[in-house]
C-alpha cells in the first residue's frame with residue numbers, strides 16, 4: 001500500500017526524489033530497500049494515515065543524524081494519495097510526526113521541499129521557518145524543468161514539566 005501511495009504521488013506530479021518512468025516495482029523497492037532497514041534498526045519511524053483501512057498517507061522521521069546532532073531529526077517523504085487530498089491528512093501527519101520527535105527527544109526538525117509547492121505552504125503554516133532557497137536543485141517528476149528547494153526547520157521544545165502540574 002505504501003508503494004501504491006508513492007507511485008500515485010510521483011505520477012500525479014509530486015517532486016519526491018523520483019522521476020518518470022517510475023514503476024510500481026520501483027516504488028515497492030524504495031520502501032523495502034531504503035526505508036525498511038532503518039525501521040528495523042530503529043533509526044527511521046514511518047507514520048501512516050488510513051482511510052477505511054487503506055493507507056492513504058505517510059510521513060517519515062529520520063533519526064539517523066550524526067553523533068553531534070542527537071537533538072535533530074529530519075522529516076521526509078510526506079505523501080498523501082491524490083484521491084485523499086485536501087482533507088487535512090498531511091496536516092495530521094505533520095502533527096503526529098512532531099509528537100514522535102518529542103517522544104524521541106528530538107527538538108530540532110529539518111526538511112526541504114520544492115519551492116512554491118503546496119507542502120511549503122503547509123510547513124510554513126505549521127510553524128516551520130524557511131531559511132533559504134537552493135536554486136536549480138532537482139528535476140521535476142517528468143524532467144521537463146529544474147525546480148528550487150526551500151530549506152526549513154522547526155524547533156520542537158520538549159513537553160513542559162509544568163503542563164500537567166499545579167502552576
Ligand SMILES: CC(C)(COP(=O)(O)OP(=O)(O)OC[C@H]1O[C@@H](n2cnc3c(N)ncnc32)[C@H](O)[C@@H]1OP(=O)(O)O)[C@@H](O)C(=O)NCCC(=O)NCCS
Nearest residue numbers: 014078079080085086087088089090091113118119121122
Ligand atoms: C503536499 C501534500 C502532502 C498535501 O497533502 P493534503 O493531505 O492534501 O494536505 P492537507 O489537506 O493536510 O492541507 C494542508 C495544507 O497544505 C496546503 N495545501 C495542500 N494542498 C493544497 C492545494 N491543492 N492548494 C492549496 N493549498 C494546498 C494548504 O496550506 C493546506 O492548508 P489549508 O487546508 O488550511 O489551506 C500532498 O499534496 C502530496 O502528497 N503532494 C505530493 C507529494 C509532496 O509534494 N510531498 C511533500 C514532500 S516535501
